[in-house]
Amino acid sequence: GAVVSQHPSWVICKSGTSVKIECRSLDFQATTMFWYRQFPKQSLMLMATSNEGSKATYEQGVEKDKFLINHASLTLSTLTVTSAHPEDSSFYICSAGLGKNIQYFGAGTRLSVL
């Protein structure tokens, strides 16, 4: 199957710093990538849809200035959590779309903001 690589897998940072998470499709090109967030005991919730070469589409309630998404190439999307605060501590996971019905996932990033 297709492989999606996500880095880092775990990051601890101080409050107020910015954190960048990378999502790469290793063996296919993805015009669309997706960013999800999961809080404990909850389901994966879509934050935004990242479109190659254009602006990301954010879900309601997700601050676009806080969660910056860049999808500059067909194999790489990045999510930057700007000025992170403890409430941003969560599990973030990306996926790359291959056709309408298929998404391949990264392994996720555990973010802890102190």
Next chain:
Amino acid sequence: ILNVEQSPQSLHVQEGDSTNFTCSFPSSNFYALHWYRWETAKSPEALFVMTLNGDEKKKGRISATLNTKEGYSYLYIKGSQPEDSATYLCARNTGNQFYFGTGTSLTVIP
């Protein structure tokens, strides 16, 4: 049903037992139903994609059924093995957007 719901939340079974769990979802605007197997620290692995009412899919000891009219899918594991221990996620998609359940955590005890 407004959201995708999975039950039970967690499950412990003995090696060799067969087991099944449920995914319930809104039946309106249905496009496809997905099952993923997710081991800790790994990427969710796609097991099945089902689109038609009455679909049944099988991969080794794992199979799944779909009822789009009443909005549910069952995942069955026959003769559970310790390596089946994982979280099983289901998701419903409407076009590009996926809606996930909270998963069923399966532990198979040797």
